[in-house]
Amino acid sequence: MPPRGVKKGSKRARQYEHIKESLEDRGVSRAEEIAARTVNKERARSGEARESSRLSREDISSGRRGVIRANRKGPRGRTKAQLYEEAKDLGVKGRSKMTKAQLQRAVSPKRG
Secondary structure: OOOOOOOOOOHHHHHHHHHHHHHHHOOOOOHHHHHHHHHHHHHHHOOOOOOOOHHHHHOOOHHHHHHHHHOOOOOOOOOHHHHHHHHHHHOOOOHHHOOHHHHHHHHHHHOO
16 A cells, blocks of 8 residues: 555656565565655655755665665675564574674575
């Protein structure tokens, strides 16, 4: 269900569904939350939202951030926070003291 204030069948509702499905295909457990936040930020940036924070209006857009992240050099893949959340979902013990590399090793064999 799209965020409040988004009419069913509108561009933002379709955007929400597209983002949510894409994240679910990649196995992200918080797909609905991330999709809603992304759509709300885009609504704030374009002036569609009734109220918006200064950061939502002035920060770089979600799409631009994705391009920057996708094209950067260095290690790719999930962030440490994402790996931690996945480890938490899987019930990995000692995850709070693990490094990103250790979390990757702990999570990868358990993925279906």
